[in-house]
Amino acid sequence: MNVSGKQPSCDLSCDLMIIGTGMAGMAAALFAARQGLDTIQVGLTGEIGFASGLIDLLGVHPVAQGAPVDDPWEGIARLCRDEPHHPYARLDIETIRTAVQTLLDFFETSGYPHAVSERGNQRVMTPVGTLKTTYAVPHTMQAGAWALARQAPCLLVDFEGLKGYSARQIAAGLADRWPALTPVRLVFPGGRGELYVEHMARALDAPAVRQQLVDALRPHLCGMAAVGLPAVLGMYRTREVQADLQSSLGLPVFEIPTMVPGVTGLRLRELFEQRLPAMGVRPLFQHRVLAARRSKDGGMAFTIAPEDAPRRIQARAAVLCTGRFFGKGLQADRGGIRETLFGLPVAQPKDRASWHHKDLLDVQGHPINRAGVEVDADFRPVDAQGRPVHDNLFAAGSILAHQDWIRQKCGSGLAIATAYGAVKSAARFLQKLYS
Amino acid sequence: MQTQVLIIGAGVTGTGLARDLALRGLSVVVVEKRDVNAGASGGNHGLLHSGARYIASDPAAAAECHIENQRLKQLAPHCIENTGGLFVAVAGDDERYVADFPEMCRRCNIPVRQVDPKEAREMEPTLSDSLIAAYLVDDATVDPFKLSLDNMADARRHGAILRRHSRVTGFQMAQGRICRTAILDEVTGKSETIDADVVVNAAGAWAGVVAGLAGATIEMRYSKGSLLVTQSRLCERVVNRLRMPTDGDILVPGGTVSILGTTSVRVDSPDVIYPEVQEVDAIIDQGAAMIPQLAVTRYIRAYCGVRPLIGADDPQTSEDDDDRAVSRGFALIDHTREPGAPSNLITISGGKLTTYRLMAEKTADLVCSRLGVTAGCRTGVAALPDTVEARWTEPGLAPNVWLRQKAPDDMLLCECEMVSQSVVDEIVAGLQALDGRPHLKAIGLRSRIGKGPCQGTFCSQRLAAYLYDQGHLQGTDGLAQLRVFLRERWRGQQPLLWDMNLAQAELLEAMHCGLFGLELEKSP
Ligand SMILES: Cc1cc2nc3c(=O)[nH]c(=O)nc-3n(C[C@H](O)[C@H](O)[C@H](O)COP(=O)(O)OP(=O)(O)OC[C@H]3O[C@@H](n4cnc5c(N)ncnc54)[C@H](O)[C@@H]3O)c2cc1C
Ligand SMILES: Cc1cc2nc3c(=O)[nH]c(=O)nc-3n(C[C@H](O)[C@H](O)[C@H](O)COP(=O)(O)OP(=O)(O)OC[C@H]3O[C@@H](n4cnc5c(N)ncnc54)[C@H](O)[C@@H]3O)c2cc1C
Numbered sequence: 001m002n003v004s005g006k007q008p009s010c011d012l013s014c015d016l017m018i019i020g021t022g023m024a025g026m027a028a029a030l031f032a033a034r035q036g037l038d039t040i041q042v043g044l045t046g047e048i049g050f051a052s053g054l055i056d057l058l059g060v061h062p063v064a065q066g067a068p069v070d071d072p073w074e075g076i077a078r079l080c081r082d083e084p085h086h087p088y089a090r091l092d093i094e095t096i097r098t099a100v101q102t103l104l105d106f107f108e109t110s111g112y113p114h115a116v117s118e119r120g121n122q123r124v125m126t127p128v129g130t131l132k133t134t135y136a137v138p139h140t141m142q143a144g145a146w147a148l149a150r151q152a153p154c155l156l157v158d159f160e161g162l163k164g165y166s167a168r169q170i171a172a173g174l175a176d177r178w179p180a181l182t183p184v185r186l187v188f189p190g191g192r193g194e195l196y197v198e199h200m201a202r203a204l205d206a207p208a209v210r211q212q213l214v215d216a217l218r219p220h221l222c223g224m225a226a227v228g229l230p231a232v233l234g235m236y237r238t239r240e241v242q243a244d245l246q247s248s249l250g251l252p253v254f255e256i257p258t259m260v261p262g263v264t265g266l267r268l269r270e271l272f273e274q275r276l277p278a279m280g281v282r283p284l285f286q287h288r289v290l291a292a293r294r295s296k297d298g299g300m301a302f303t304i305a306p307e308d309a310p311r312r313i314q315a316r317a318a319v320l321c322t323g324r325f326f327g328k329g330l331q332a333d334r335g336g337i338r339e340t341l342f343g344l345p346v347a348q349p350k351d352r353a354s355w356h357h358k359d360l361l362d363v364q365g366h367p368i369n370r371a372g373v374e375v376d377a378d379f380r381p382v383d384a385q386g387r388p389v390h391d392n393l394f395a396a397g398s399i400l401a402h403q404d405w406i407r408q409k410c411g412s413g414l415a416i417a418t419a420y421g422a423v424k425s426a427a428r429f430l431q432k433l434y435s
Numbered sequence: 436m437q438t439q440v441l442i443i444g445a446g447v448t449g450t451g452l453a454r455d456l457a458l459r460g461l462s463v464v465v466v467e468k469r470d471v472n473a474g475a476s477g478g479n480h481g482l483l484h485s486g487a488r489y490i491a492s493d494p495a496a497a498a499e500c501h502i503e504n505q506r507l508k509q510l511a512p513h514c515i516e517n518t519g520g521l522f523v524a525v526a527g528d529d530e531r532y533v534a535d536f537p538e539m540c541r542r543c544n545i546p547v548r549q550v551d552p553k554e555a556r557e558m559e560p561t562l563s564d565s566l567i568a569a570y571l572v573d574d575a576t577v578d579p580f581k582l583s584l585d586n587m588a589d590a591r592r593h594g595a596i597l598r599r600h601s602r603v604t605g606f607q608m609a610q611g612r613i614c615r616t617a618i619l620d621e622v623t624g625k626s627e628t629i630d631a632d633v634v635v636n637a638a639g640a641w642a643g644v645v646a647g648l649a650g651a652t653i654e655m656r657y658s659k660g661s662l663l664v665t666q667s668r669l670c671e672r673v674v675n676r677l678r679m680p681t682d683g684d685i686l687v688p689g690g691t692v693s694i695l696g697t698t699s700v701r702v703d704s705p706d707v708i709y710p711e712v713q714e715v716d717a718i719i720d721q722g723a724a725m726i727p728q729l730a731v732t733r734y735i736r737a738y739c740g741v742r743p744l745i746g747a748d749d750p751q752t753s754e755d756d757d758d759r760a761v762s763r764g765f766a767l768i769d770h771t772r773e774p775g776a777p778s779n780l781i782t783i784s785g786g787k788l789t790t791y792r793l794m795a796e797k798t799a800d801l802v803c804s805r806l807g808v809t810a811g812c813r814t815g816v817a818a819l820p821d822t823v824e825a826r827w828t829e830p831g832l833a834p835n836v837w838l839r840q841k842a843p844d845d846m847l848l849c850e851c852e853m854v855s856q857s858v859v860d861e862i863v864a865g866l867q868a869l870d871g872r873p874h875l876k877a878i879g880l881r882s883r884i885g886k887g888p889c890q891g892t893f894c895s896q897r898l899a900a901y902l903y904d905q906g907h908l909q910g911t912d913g914l915a916q917l918r919v920f921l922r923e924r925w926r927g928q929q930p931l932l933w934d935m936n937l938a939q940a941e942l943l944e945a946m947h948c949g950l951f952g953l954e955l956e957k958s959p
Pocket of ligand 2: 443444445446447448449466467468469470471472473474475476477478479480481482483484601602603604637638639640641645659660661697739740741742783784785786787788789790
C-alpha cells in the first residue's frame, strides 16, 4: 500500500529491521548491536517518555490475590509454572537474567547506573503516597529505598507550580508506614509560575541553579537523615547533580517518580537515542512504518513515513515491538482487535462485552490486557494452528498475548527479556540464511 | 433536628420542591443519601421536551411538557439553551406516523412547522441524505445540574437546609404518623433523627423502597436508560427520530458535546446500574440512521439513569420488555387513605425533568393543605436566580473565564476542560458552606473535571495533590478518593473502550495501577 501515491524513494536495506522504540524496541536494538547485526530501527519515541523508568521484573503474582513478590526470580519461576503461556515461560531464568543484566550494564556504561537490591525487589514511593514494588531503580532513587528500610527521618520537597506532585500528599499517604516524613514546599530556582519537570531537570544540570536549590533547602535540614525530591535531578548529568547536592547538603538525596510523562522516562529516551547509533544501529526515529509486506525474494519490504516522501526499506528479518493500544501496535474497533502492520492473528476475548470488568480496579485484571499476538518458542507470531505466520518475523514486548504487565508489574522486564529472545532467534535465522 | 417539612431525595424534584416550599415560608430540610442529582436527575438526556415525543403515547403529558417548556424558558433561561428541535424521518420509517404527526401535535397544543428535508439538511448538515420528512419544534436543552443546584441554592437562601450523604434508614411511628425519621451519615457513620410535620418522599426510583420503610406500598418497576456523550457537538438543535419512541432516537446538544440516547431496559433494582456494551451498540446503530457520523465519531462517556414506572405490571407491556408505552406522567401519592401507612407521608415520583416545577407545585400545594398553610406557589412567576454554586458545570465556561482573567499562578488542574485552581477554590468554598467536606467526586460533579478526553487520567491526581496542599485532604483520604473518582469515571468509559478511548484507558491503567498500584490498596 502506498498511501500518497508517490513512488517511495531512497531505498535502504538491512538484515534486521526493528519496529518500535519503546522499551522492547530499544532493548532489541541494543541486543542486535551487541550481536553485530546489520540493524535499522524505526519508530516514534514518544511512548517511552511515558514509561516510569523503573525496571519491573515481577511485582505481583498471583494477580487475583494481589500478592506482592519479594524475590522476582523465584516469582518468575512460579509464574511460569502457573501460567505456561506467559511470554516469560518462553525463556529460562538464566536467559532472562542475562538479558536484564546486559541492559543494566549498558545503563551503567552510559553513565546512568541503576541500583538493584540483593534481597530482590525494592519499594519506591509514588506521588499518590503508595509504595511501588520494582526491581531496578535509577541510581537517583536508591537512597529512597535505603531511607525507607530504616524509616529514616526525611525531608520531602515539592515545588510551587509543579502540578500533581504534593509532598504533603506523599507524607500523609505513608504516615502509618513511615511517620518520619516532613513535607516542605519551596520555590524552584528561577521563580514562580507553572513548572514542567523536563525544564526543571535541564535547569538543574547547571551548577549555579543547583547552588540556589541547596540554599533554599538548607534551613529545613535540621534532624533530617535524607532529602527526597521529585524526579528532576538533571537530564544528562544525574550523577554529577546528585553528588553535588549530597556533598553540599551533607545528606543522601533521592528522587521520587512524578506523574507521567516524567523525566525518568525522558532520560531513557535520550540515552537510547544517543547511544544506539554509536553502537551501529541505523536509527529512523520519528518515522512511522506505514505498510509492511513480504517481498518476492522472501524478505520484508516496508514503507515508512513521512507520507509525502515515503521511503522503502528492505530487510531479511524483522522484530515487531509496536506495543499495545497506546503504542499503536494493536488497534480495536467495536467489532474486535487487530494487529496494525501485518494483520497478524490476535488472541482475544470472544466479544467486546468481555474486554473489561465493570470495576476499573477489579482484582482479576481486565481480560483485554491479556489479548495480543501469540508466538512460538522462537518468538515468531503464529496463526490459529500454532504455525509461524512468517519464518522471518519475530515479536517482543507488550504486544505479546497472555500477560498483563500492568497488574503483574513486569513491563520493562518482559520487554527486555522477550526482546532478547526475539533477537536471538532472529540472529539464528539470519545465520542460517547466510550459511 | 426539627422541621415542618422533610424532603427525602435531592434530585430535581426534591430540590425544586424545597425551593417552592421555602418561597412559601415553610421550614424545610432536604436529606440526600449521596449528592445532589445522584439519581435520575444526574443520568438523563437534558432535553427540555416540547412534548412532541409523547403525542401518541401520552397526550396529557405531552401538553404538560409544552406548557412547562415555555415557562422554564422564561424563568430559568440561564439553565437552558434554546436550541429548537427537529423531528426527522428517514426512508423506511412508518409513513403513517409521519403523516399523522402534525395533527397529533396540534391536538396537544404543540406548535410544529414542517420543513423541506433539503432545508433541514442545510440547518443540520450532519443529517442523513435519506431524510424523507422534517418538522421544527420547541425543544431546548437544560443543564440538570445547574437546575438542581440553583433550586437548592435559592431554597437555602430562604432558609432550607440540605444534608448530603444522609440516608434515610427508617421511621419511628406514633399514632399512625411518622414522628421521627432516622438518618445515617454515610461519611461519618453517625446516626441522627429529624422530627418533621410532613415527610415528602421524593426519592425517584427509590421511592418504593423509602415508602416501604414507612409501611406504605408503591407498585414500582424500573427502566434503565443509557446515553452516550460524543466528543464534539454534532448538531445545533435537538434531533428526534420521527416515529414511535424507541432506542437511539434522540441526539441532544449540550454545550460543546452531543448526547445520544436512549434505551429502555427493565432492571430489578435502581442500584448498581451500568451502561452496557450491547446498549451502546444498539444506540449507535439506530442513531447512525439519522446521523451517519454517529457510527464513526468518538464517544467520551456513557452513563445511565433509572426511570421509575409506577403502577401495576401490565402483562402486555412487560412481555416485549418495552416500558416506553407506560405513562411518563408523574405520580403524587397521598398515603393518608392507605391502610397501615402513615398519615403524614407524601410521595412524588415519576414525571420528567421538564415538568419538575409543576410536580413540585402540586406536591407543595398538598403539603400546605395538610399544614393549613395558605401561601401560594411562586415558582411559576419568580425567576430562578443564577448562582455561582452551579456555574462550573457548564462546558466551555471554565475555559472562557480562565482565558479572560488568566493570572499566571492560577494553574489549570484539568487541561482538557480547562478547569483552574481558582475554580476549584470556589467549588470547595461552596461545598464547605454546605457541610465542609470537599471530595474529589463532589468537585467532579460540580465542574467539568474528569469529563474531557483524558477521562480523569491526569486531572484526578492533580486535583488530589492540590487539595492536600490546600489542607482539604488528610491521611489516606486522597488515595480512597482517587479510587472512588476513577472508578466512577470508569463506569462511563468501560462500554466505550475501542480505538482512541482504549488507548487512553490503557494509559490511565498504566499510570494508576502499573505505577501507583491503586488496585492493590485496601481502602474502599
Ligand atoms: C504510564 C506508564 C507507566 C509505566 N510504568 C512502568 C514501570 O513502573 N515499570 C516498568 O517496568 N514498566 C513501566 N511501563 C512499561 C514499560 O516501560 C513499557 O512501556 C511496556 O512494557 C511496553 O513496552 P513496548 O516497547 O512493548 O511497547 P511501547 O512502549 O508501547 O512501544 C511501542 C513502540 O512502537 C512504536 N510503533 C507502533 N506502531 C508503529 C509503526 N507503525 N511504525 C513505527 N513505530 C511504531 C511506537 O511509536 C512505540 O515507540 C510503563 C508504561 C507506561 C505507559
Ligand atoms: C435515561 C433517562 C433519560 C431521561 N431524559 C429526560 C429528558 O431528556 N428530559 C426530561 O424532561 N426528563 C428526562 N428523564 C426523566 C428525568 O430525569 C426524571 O424525571 C427526573 O430526573 C426525576 O427526578 P427526581 O428528583 O424525581 O428523582 P431522582 O433524580 O432519581 O432523585 C431521587 C434522589 O433520592 C435519593 N434517595 C434515594 N433513596 C434515599 C434515601 N433512603 N435517603 C435519602 N435520599 C435518597 C437518591 O440518591 C436521588 O438523588 C430521563 C430519565 C432517564 C432515566
